[in-house]
Amino acid sequence: xxxxxxxxxxxxxxxxxxxxxxxxxxxxxxxxxxxxxxxxxxxxxxxxxxxxxxxxxxxxxxxxxxxxxxxxxxxxxxxxxxxxxxxxxxxxxxxxxxxxxxxxxxxxxxxxxxxxxxxxxxxxxxxxxxxxxxxxxxxxxxxxxxxxxxxxxxxxxxxxxxxxxxxxxxxxxxxxxxxxxxxxxxxxxxxxxxxxxxxxxxxxxxxxxxxxxxxxxxxxxxxxxxxxxxxxxxxxxxxxxxxxxxxxxxxxxxxxxxxxxxxxxxxxxxxxxxxxxxxxxxxxxxxxxxxxxxxxxxxxxxxxxxxxxxxx
Amino acid sequence: xxxxxxxxxxxxxxxxxxxxxxxxxxxxxxxxxxxxxxxxxxxxxxxxxxxxxxxxxxxxxxxxxxxxxxxxxxxxxxxxxxxxxxxxxxxxxxxxxxxxxxxxxxxxxxxxxxxxxxxxxxxxxxxxxxxxxxxxxxxxxxxxxxxxxxxxxxxxxxxxxxxxxxxxxxxxxxxxxxxxxxxxxxxxxxxxxxxxxxxxxxxxxxxxxxxxxxxxxxxxxxxxxxxxxxxxxxxxxxxxxxxxxxxxxxxxxxxxxxxxxxxxxxxxxxxxxxxxxxxxxxxxxxxxxxxxxxxxxxxxxxxxxxxxxxxxxxxxxxxxxxxxxxx
Numbered sequence: 001x002x003x004x005x006x007x008x009x010x011x012x013x014x015x016x017x018x019x020x021x022x023x024x025x026x027x028x029x030x031x032x033x034x035x036x037x038x039x040x041x042x043x044x045x046x047x048x049x050x051x052x053x054x055x056x057x058x059x060x061x062x063x064x065x066x067x068x069x070x071x072x073x074x075x076x077x078x079x080x081x082x083x084x085x086x087x088x089x090x091x092x093x094x095x096x097x098x099x100x101x102x103x104x105x106x107x108x109x110x111x112x113x114x115x116x117x118x119x120x121x122x123x124x125x126x127x128x129x130x131x132x133x134x135x136x137x138x139x140x141x142x143x144x145x146x147x148x149x150x151x152x153x154x155x156x157x158x159x160x161x162x163x164x165x166x167x168x169x170x171x172x173x174x175x176x177x178x179x180x181x182x183x184x185x186x187x188x189x190x191x192x193x194x195x196x197x198x199x200x201x202x203x204x205x206x207x208x209x210x211x212x213x214x215x216x217x218x219x220x221x222x223x224x225x226x227x228x229x230x231x232x233x234x235x236x237x238x239x240x241x242x243x244x245x246x247x248x249x250x251x252x253x254x255x256x257x258x259x260x261x262x263x264x265x266x267x268x269x270x271x272x273x274x275x276x277x278x279x280x281x282x283x284x285x286x287x288x289x290x291x292x293x294x295x296x297x298x299x300x301x302x303x304x305x306x307x308x309x310x311x312x
Numbered sequence: 313x314x315x316x317x318x319x320x321x322x323x324x325x326x327x328x329x330x331x332x333x334x335x336x337x338x339x340x341x342x343x344x345x346x347x348x349x350x351x352x353x354x355x356x357x358x359x360x361x362x363x364x365x366x367x368x369x370x371x372x373x374x375x376x377x378x379x380x381x382x383x384x385x386x387x388x389x390x391x392x393x394x395x396x397x398x399x400x401x402x403x404x405x406x407x408x409x410x411x412x413x414x415x416x417x418x419x420x421x422x423x424x425x426x427x428x429x430x431x432x433x434x435x436x437x438x439x440x441x442x443x444x445x446x447x448x449x450x451x452x453x454x455x456x457x458x459x460x461x462x463x464x465x466x467x468x469x470x471x472x473x474x475x476x477x478x479x480x481x482x483x484x485x486x487x488x489x490x491x492x493x494x495x496x497x498x499x500x501x502x503x504x505x506x507x508x509x510x511x512x513x514x515x516x517x518x519x520x521x522x523x524x525x526x527x528x529x530x531x532x533x534x535x536x537x538x539x540x541x542x543x544x545x546x547x548x549x550x551x552x553x554x555x556x557x558x559x560x561x562x563x564x565x566x567x568x569x570x571x572x573x574x575x576x577x578x579x580x581x582x583x584x585x586x587x588x589x590x591x592x593x594x595x596x597x598x599x600x601x602x603x604x605x606x607x608x609x610x611x612x613x614x615x616x617x618x619x620x621x622x623x624x625x626x627x628x629x630x631x632x633x634x635x636x637x638x639x
Contacts, residue, residue: 026531037535045430047422048439051509054502055446058457117353124350133354135624136361142556142623143616144563144590150612151364153597154371158605175364178357208346236450239565239594263452263566270456271570279460286453297448301441 062287069284078250079265090277093285095251096265099166102255103245104235106170107177111230114174115181116223120211122182123189134186137179148175149240157244164246166259172240180230188222189215221307225300232296236289238263262289368616371609378603383610389576389592391600396607398614400578404493404586405618407579408568409561411497412504417554420508424550425538427509428516440513447506455570458499463490463571471583488583491573496586499571500564504557511556515549515633516542548636552629559623563615565590589615 077092118137122130152172156162192215200210216223238261246258247268262285269282375383379396386397423443431439471488478484519542527537543550573585574595587595589611597608 023531030531033533033536037533040535040539041430044422044426047419048426048430048443051419051423051443051446051505052439054505055442055449058446058449058453061457061461062453114353114357117350118357121350121354129351129354133358136358138627139620139623140361142559142563142627143619144565144593146565146590146593147368147612147616148364150593150597150609151367154605154609155363155367158371159367175360182357206346207343208349211346232448236448236452238450238452239590242594243597263450266452266456267566267570270459282456283460286456290449290453293448293450294445297445298441305437 059290062283062290065280066283066285066287069281070287074284074288090281093262093265093288095248096260096262096285098251098253099245099248099259099264100235100261102166102253102259103169103173103241103261104231106167106255107173107234108227108231110170110174111177111181112227115178115226115230116185116216118178119182119185119226120189120215122186124211134183137182140175140179141183144239145172145176145237146239146243148172149243151175152240153243164244164258165256166245167255168244169241169259169261170255172244173234173237176237176240177230177234180233181226184226184229185219185223188219188226191222192218221303225303225307228296228300228303232293232300235296236263236293238267242267365616368609368612372606372613374603375607375610379607383607384614387578391596391604391607394603396604396610398589398611400576401587401589401592401611402614403578404572405562405588405590407493407582407586408496408500408572408588409558411494411582412500412561413554413558415498415501416505416508416557420505420553420557421512421543421550423505423509424512424516425542427513429534429538429542440510443509444506446502447510451503451564451567452570454499454503455567458495458567458571459491462498463495466490466492466495474583483582486581486584488581489573489585491571491585492583493572493579493586494582496568496572496588497582499567500561503564503567504561507557507560508553511553511630512546512550515546515553515630518549518634519545546633548629549633552626552633555622555626555629559619559626562622563590563619564588565594569594589618 074092075097076094078095079093080091118133122134149172152168152175156168156171157164162168196218197210197215200214201207205213241261241264245261245264247264248258248260252259266282266285266289269278269285375396378394379386383396383398384402385399386395387399388395388397389400427436427440427443467488467490471492474484475488480486523541523545524537527541528534532540568588569591572587572591574587574591575585576587576592579586593608593611593615597605600608
């Protein structure tokens with residue numbers, strides 16, 4: 001380490017001299033550098049705290065402003081119009097909850113099979129077609145979701161003279177979910193060891209049987225994660241629904257009638273709320289929506305973490 | 313063979329119906345149905361995507377015919393007078409995204425550094441998830457918080473303070489409204505933060521340990537190691553993260569529509585209202601004429617071109633960063 005011995009006695013070695021010089025400079029600036037380092041690492045830590053605080057703050061706001069609206073009536077009544085005499089008569093958001101279930105249910109029914117089968121194709125084949133589909137799916141997940149609403153509007157309502165309905169909302173959300181499920185299920189299909197698949201094939205099973213009876217059950221937890229993730233994204237979507245589902249104030253299970261959804265109810269409540277009371281009421285819906293979405297998202301993350309641990 | 317793809321496909325012929333009482337033989341493997349279902353289903357997806365693109369492009373034809381390139385360069389958007397100039401929308405889109413990125417990039421990269429190099433390894437995944445959960449909050453909730461909480465606060469305290477400290481310098485000049493371009497930028501900043509954190513964290517985490525140890529052994533402090541070795545080494549990945557965040561900011565619809573004020577003129581100040589391509593799609597369609605719908609289709613096409621291009625660029629950068637790490 002030290003080069004102090006020898007200097008002066010031996011002929012000067014330019015390399016040793018240079019090293020000594022650098023070390024002395026480094027030692028001289030060490031105090032300053034150490035302070036700067038501490039300081040900047042502190043800034044990093046603060047940045048992390050600040051970023052975490054945002055989520056905490058939003059959840060706090062939602063609970064503080066929304067929790068007192070939540071009651072049994074909130075889930076079992078349709079919205080009411082407050083009159084001059086009964087300002088507090090707001091009803092619930094049963095219509096929006098039911099609409100969300102109908103719309104997201106339709107989207108799930110279509111998107112799960114399509115997304116998983118296509119994801120399986122991406123996992124087992126590596127040709128031009130599969131690569132093109134993979135790129136397409138990546139681009140689709142990055143597009144603003146409102147475009148899918150406009151597409152369904154242009155295609156179904158303008159071209160085929162359909163009318164506003166929950167079903168069309170389901171179609172728009174399907175286009176959001178399929179690429180997400182596809183990409184995530186490709187990963188879980190690829191994680192199934194090839195040896196299992198080959199064992200099945202060597203027993204003389206057809207590829208179809210191997211895929212449905214062996215590979216899919218092995219990948220099932222991963223597929224569930226994919227579906228949960230896609231659903232948590234679709235449930236919170238507002239933009240694509242604006243164009244296609246119309247509106248309603250009376251809960252219905254019919255997918256062919258105009259529908260509403262929880263995010264739409266929040267959007268309309270805040271922007272078009274007739275009174276400050278109705279605006280404030282949107283906090284209740286927002287709290288409910290965020291609770292549902294975060295639970296799903298957290299659930300899929302915990303499931304994924306659990307799976308990673310199982311595998312190791 | 314590891315988890316590679318199954319490439320061979322035996323084009324076996326399916327045996328026709330079995331005669332009763334015949335011994336069941338092992339069947340020749342017929343994978344026709346398997347591949348049929350796989351390719352058929354995937355083809356549906358491809359056809360729908362193609363229809364999506366074709367429908368939006370054709371729907372915009374009459375607007376392009378009506379306004380021509382004026383759709384991009386025109387400064388007036390007034391559907392009542394059949395004037396469809398999207399320049400204010402394009403400027404609004406770029407400015408709000410720029411504000412968001414200017415704020416989110418430094419903070420996001422610092423958070424990513426903290427996640428990889430300050431947080432104990434065992435806590436890294438839960439802590440990362442915590443920041444990323446922010447991305448799961450629906451955009452209508454961000455819009456709601458922005459509109460109901462931030463907007464009144466900004467009007468009463470933040471804008472006056474900003475104007476008095478900057479002496480109403482150019483971008484902060486003029487009378488301000490509750491909803492503004494600046495507010496939209498700030499809401500977008502929070503929304504793109506998780507994207508930047510998640511992808512830069514991955515880019516920082518794959519910097520080889522040898523490089524870090526090398527810098528430390530030369531006497532660099534922890535911060536010097538991070539600043540001079542780790543971040544430059546993760547540059548490609550961080551650029552990819554920022555690009556993906558840009559794509560998200562450029563396309564964000566509902567949250568922006570709620571806080572930007574939907575003002576269709578070329579903005580002169582960040583404290584005034586404005587609009588973006590995506591938010592106009594959410595606010596302008598109600599009660600629109602056929603021509604206006606077509607003009608919105610044109611906006612949608614412009615938006616697809618921008619966001620798909622930026623998104624693709626970001627993913628290519630991330631892919632290159634990951635390949636560089638495995639080499």
